[in-house]
Amino acid sequence: MTWARIMAPLSGGQGDPPTIAAAVALAEPFGAELACVYTPADVADVMPWMGEGFLGGVQTTALESLKEATAVGEGNARKAAAASGYAKTHFIGLQTPVWAGLSAESRLSDVVVFTSDPARGRGPLAEAFQQMVADEQRPVLVARPGLKVGGVVAVAWDGGKEASRAARLATPILERASRVVILAAPKASSRSFDPNRLKAYYAARGVSADVEVLSDSGDAAPGLLKAAGAAGADILVAGAFGHPRLQEFIFGGTTRTLLGTDGPSLFLSH
The missing domain is CATH 3.40.50.620 (HUPs)
Structure with a gap:
């Protein structure tokens, strides 16, 4: 792609x-x-x-x-x-x-x-x-400062619609990454999902990915940012959560934290 x-x-x-x-x-x-x-x-x-x-x-x-x-x-x-x-x-x-x-x-x-x-x-x-x-x-x-294509890319994954869309659309930068790591925080999600499903999706497209399961509960954003930093991620792929209201986009807590905290560049899709 x-x-x-x-x-x-x-x-x-x-x-x-x-x-x-x-x-x-x-x-x-x-x-x-x-x-x-x-x-x-x-x-x-x-x-x-x-x-x-x-x-x-x-x-x-x-x-x-x-x-x-x-x-x-x-x-x-x-x-x-x-x-x-x-x-x-x-x-x-x-x-x-x-x-x-x-x-x-x-x-x-x-x-x-x-x-x-x-x-x-x-x-x-x-x-x-x-x-x-x-x-x-x-x-x-x-x-963010230091953006580059061809470095480490982390993908935040919870099996939801927003995360799935972002994970698919980001495939071109994943194909050029030196390493791809899928970050999953099942304790911070109300849904049941298997991050290895996304790993298999990428493998079918020639992208090798590692999986890291986080133990954090509550707001997933701090754990995602910490794990992305530990992996040396240049880009973090994530779904954007929120609701259009009176022509204003009201971001959910996880998205607000990702946007408001310094860290890797963000690839977002709603």
Whole structure:
């Protein structure tokens, strides 16, 4: 299996260069296209708050300021994308309606790359992260410092739908890993499952994996992070748990801990 298109949402700010660097690190081993997608604040989202007569006075000034900031941000994002030096980089500047455009681009991408800040609800791309995970249910890589393809990959497994989807979609990076370890914490789950079933699934696809059964009960996240760290994992594959509510993705406890704690890069799927 392979990936052909990696997508990196950009804001035009200081977070763009590390996002692009992480996306290049993911795209390069596959020879994949890198789609750098500038995702500005949407004028259409602001206009309803201006009320009637928004074309006059303060409202017009605010609208023009937003347009100017968007143009500056796009210029910064273009420069950051060009500076990557990756030959297969493609820049896309989204226009109103921004969220529809972002959704369309993500649906034709294999993985969407973010850094930790948007994943923790910080900065201008926080809503885009929630949209990708919750609404579009796209595979997302939360890149941490030191991200690399070809190192150790840990797979968190509980036999559930979210974990199963993440485990399947991550197969391309597992095929290139130096070691794959399946982490299972049966005492932290209400369901009965056999991690050797996933090991057999991978073996049928040419991926050799070890199994480590954790003794932790309660919230599985601390045990998973500890085991991933002990294994020297560069990437932790996990299902993202939560519920869309009032257009906000409410993360479950395990997912919140994984996102909020420093550790390996995260490959997530909801």
